[in-house]
Amino acid sequence: MNQWRFTPPSHFGLRIFWVIIGNLMMGLSLSVLMKLNLGTDSYSCFASGFSKLLHMSYGNGQLIAQLIMIVAVLLYGREMIGIGTIVNMVFIGYIADFGTFVLDSFIPKQAWSVPIVRFGSLIPAMPVFVLGAALYMAVDLGMSPFDALPFVISKWLPKVSFRTIRMIWDLSFMIMGFVLGGTAGLITFLGVLFLGPVISFLRGKMEKLL
Secondary structure, three states: OOOOOOOOOOOHHHHHHHHHHHHHHHHHHHHHHHHHOOOOOHHHHHHHHHHHHHOOOHHHHHHHHHHHHHHHHHHHOHHHOOHHHHHHHHHHHHHHHHHHHHHHHHOOHHHHHOHHHHHHHHHHHHHHHHHHHHHHHHOOOOOOHHHHHHHHHHHHOOOOOHHHHHHHHHHHHHHHHHHHOOOOOHHHHHHHHHHHHHHHHHHHHHHHHO
């Protein structure tokens, strides 16, 4: 009698590995960006303000926000949910909290106001964050609810370009984050304009490599 056996997808373990590496890159670089007080990506700005509103850690606040958004994704775009979705929404905030704890333990608070420290840290932190985001999406194991919802909206608005939808989406969360007390700065504004297209470009390149 033939016995049924489950055969995992090719290179599935390696794809999970890259999802984890990508989220580690994003979370740890995010902790640096938060210390620089120059702004973060629009969702992190919102999650920071949302966490302050609820008087809880960044990790807890961003997880609750993602859990709220995933309901809409489950209803209208569940094909975009996978292991990568769970890894991103559950762990990235706590990785950022851990990174912040380590930075606070070794770097005096006043050091972050020194221009050479701020911009010297920004130069590696921002590319690492962008590359991490592109990496975790490139292996096609799901994306965060925040990143998935613009694709859902684009299905309802086929005549509007995805880039326009993504920019409006990011701008909306930047404004909500600022109103809630999150830090919005130069990096946040530039992220609204360029972060989505840059990540999409790098994702395409990485998909060919991986």
